[in-house]
Amino acid sequence: MENQEIRDAGLKVTGPRVKILEILDRAGERHLSAEDVYRLLLESGDEVGLATVYRVLTQFEAAGLVERHNFEGGSSVFELNKGEHHDHIVCVICGKVVEFIDETIEKRQRQIAVEKGFEIADHSLTIYGRCNNPACSRRKEKGG
Amino acid sequence: MENQEIRDAGLKVTGPRVKILEILDRAGERHLSAEDVYRLLLESGDEVGLATVYRVLTQFEAAGLVERHNFEGGSSVFELNKGEHHDHIVCVICGKVVEFIDETIEKRQRQIAVEKGFEIADHSLTIYGRCNNPACSRRKEKGG
DNA sequence: AGACTAAATGCAAAAGCTTCTCATTTATTG
DNA sequence: CAATAAATGAGAAGCTTTTGCATTTAGTCT
Numbered sequence: 168m169e170n171q172e173i174r175d176a177g178l179k180v181t182g183p184r185v186k187i188l189e190i191l192d193r194a195g196e197r198h199l200s201a202e203d204v205y206r207l208l209l210e211s212g213d214e215v216g217l218a219t220v221y222r223v224l225t226q227f228e229a230a231g232l233v234e235r236h237n238f239e240g241g242s243s244v245f246e247l248n249k250g251e252h253h254d255h256i257v258c259v260i261c262g263k264v265v266e267f268i269d270e271t272i273e274k275r276q277r278q279i280a281v282e283k284g285f286e287i288a289d290h291s292l293t294i295y296g297r298c299n300n301p302a303c304s305r306r307k308e309k310g311g
Numbered sequence: 312m313e314n315q316e317i318r319d320a321g322l323k324v325t326g327p328r329v330k331i332l333e334i335l336d337r338a339g340e341r342h343l344s345a346e347d348v349y350r351l352l353l354e355s356g357d358e359v360g361l362a363t364v365y366r367v368l369t370q371f372e373a374a375g376l377v378e379r380h381n382f383e384g385g386s387s388v389f390e391l392n393k394g395e396h397h398d399h400i401v402c403v404i405c406g407k408v409v410e411f412i413d414e415t416i417e418k419r420q421r422q423i424a425v426e427k428g429f430e431i432a433d434h435s436l437t438i439y440g441r442c443n444n445p446a447c448s449r450r451k452e453k454g455g
Numbered sequence: 456a457g458a459c460t461a462a463a464t465g466c467a468a469a470a471g472c473t474t475c476t477c478a479t480t481t482a483t484t485g
Numbered sequence: 486c487a488a489t490a491a492a493t494g495a496g497a498a499g500c501t502t503t504t505g506c507a508t509t510t511a512g513t514c515t
Binding site for chain 3: 505509510
Binding site for chain 2: 239271279290293294299304
């Protein structure tokens with residue numbers, strides 16, 4: 168059961184924490200900001216303070232339960248950590264996010280870190296572009 | 312002359328702009344936050360408002376004169392755009408930044424974008440780790 | 456079950472970073 | 486040198502995130 172994950176993180180199993188975990192779980196591959204999580208909580212009729220949402224997300228991040236990403240634009244977004252690292256490709260128009268894993272890139276990164284005398288702690292690769300949604304892609308705009 | 316770059320960007324050649332460009336130039340590969348630039352201006356005896364620094368940096372970014380990076384931790388940092396794209400490896404302890412270019416990674420990114428149906432606009436790859444500075448590297452901390 | 460304690464929560468205030476407003480100043484053009 | 490649109494400075498305001506503190510709660514021990 169999921170509550171065990173909270174317990175394993177050394178945190179008390181409280182209403183807000185369980186609910187936030189549920190919301191992230193339901194969000195699947197979507198990335199939610201603290202505001203998003205807060206709004207979804209309210210919509211579910213749960214009275215949780217925004218400060219608590221921030222606190223819990225930060226704790227979950229520290230515990231490795233969730234990952235925080237800082238894409239372009241003010242706020243951080245969060246997603247459940249499913250164990251395997253992945254990078255992101257983000258549509259700059261509609262905000263759609265696709266996750267990917269590429270071992271070639273991972274390997275080169277490790278090599279580069281060694282070359283530069285660094286010991287890798289983490290990395291973040293985000294590609295920004297336009298997705299193939301008609302509203303986003305920029306096909307040759309014929310002299311319309 | 313550098314002032315021409317400002318003019319080419321469609322901006323008036325003003326004291327603040329020239330000085331900010333100079334500061335970024337002197338900074339070389341170091342990455343400066345808006346605050347950093349502001350402080351350096353004051354230290355040079357130039358009275359420029361922080362708001363102006365932000366405005367000018369944003370304009371320079373829009374004009375392609377500088378690049379903005381959002382590494383972990385609150386604020387954006389800026390560096391002069393020397394024309395060639397590069398990625399970064401950042402020391403999470405001392406903040407040191409090393410730039411690198413890797414064609415293998417670049418190529419894979421283009422392939423991935425195509426696979427996922429995206430048209431690349433930009434990308435950002437940052438590796439976080441500990442540099443080989445004794446104070447930063449985490450050699451097996453022998454007892455004592 | 457009831458009591459105890461450290462942790463968690465909610466709220467509002469505060470803190471960073473960045474942008475905006477607007478009166479004043481300045482670069483540029485004729 | 487006058488005219489004018491753009492740029493500036495100072496502070497207010499905006500956003501996201503954190504913090505302080507009184508109150509509530511989960512987990513533990515009887």
